Amino acid sequence: MTTYDFIVIGGGRAGFSALAPVAASGERTALIDHGAIGGLCSLNGCNPKKVLVRSSEVVEELSNALRFGVDVSGMHAEWGRVIDRKETFTGGVTEQSEQMLRDMGTDLIHGAPRFIGSDRLVVGDEEYHASAFVIATGSIPRPLDFPGAEHVRSTDDILALRTVPEHLVCIGAGVVAFEFGQVFARLGSRVTILARDPALAGAEEEMVAALLDYSRELGIEVVSVESVAEVRDSGGGVCGCISRRRDVRRDRGKLRSERGRACCLARRAGSGCRGGSYGRAWSCGDALSAEREQRRGVRGR
């Protein structure tokens, strides 16, 4: 059995934020991850998306160039090259993250852990003990339950598309749907966003109104729907885009309350972590948001 002061499960943005202050204070720390560390934001979320957004903004600016007396007729986006460029930002993330762990003096343990007590877990055959844990295992797209769901692609796939779709249909009207919708509308795709709930629900009204106006100017159509009944592949290829839906991805194991030093370590890990009823384990990042949504019974979008 190996003993640490603090173990973080999940090597994304939330896990690293929790880990950094505790490691800096000289505690013995470990990070457990079952995949490539670096996290959704850097590998398949915020950062690669911004690369696509910027390229599409360049296209939009050049499309208006003639108004400024500049003729760029014949200009077109080579989307495959945009994706190659995106990969220059995502390619080294895991190695850089591993180096950060070494610099922090944190051990990296590969595998999926299983709690076997309030202060211990196992990864494979190895047992690890710690005073406190943070669960930062993120979220995964919630499975879609309508017929033909297998034809629908997720944002991971959209980020790797090497050709611009003729028609992009986004199921769900959240931030990510609008961001991808705007990217492809700027490139000339027809874009339809299917909204079951009000578009960009929860955001400030004035901001939503401005975003909807701009999206309409780009030609994006927002259609209010009760639900998606079915998706069919008509032969021309289907290109859907779903925003990631939250589904909790955590192994609660058997955790019972035993606070004290654990509370102290978790407080040091930052205000982004919140304790549930799991004693020495706290949740962070998407794992925490997903857990809250599930507790509130938020339906899938």
Ligand SMILES: Cc1cc2nc3c(=O)[nH]c(=O)nc-3n(C[C@H](O)[C@H](O)[C@H](O)COP(=O)(O)OP(=O)(O)OC[C@H]3O[C@@H](n4cnc5c(N)ncnc54)[C@H](O)[C@@H]3O)c2cc1C
């Ligand atoms: C397309 C897209 C665009 C986005 N754009 C933005 C944006 O512009 N701004 C913004 O703020 N947010 C954005 N987000 C959301 C943002 O990416 C997430 O909120 C954030 O990355 C969540 O970080 P996290 O550390 O909680 O989880 P993650 O980054 O998902 O990390 C979870 C880690 O846990 C590991 N793991 C999971 N299960 C286990 C297990 N059982 N055992 C061991 N390890 C496990 C995973 O391998 C992973 O490394 C976007 C998301 C998407 C999909």
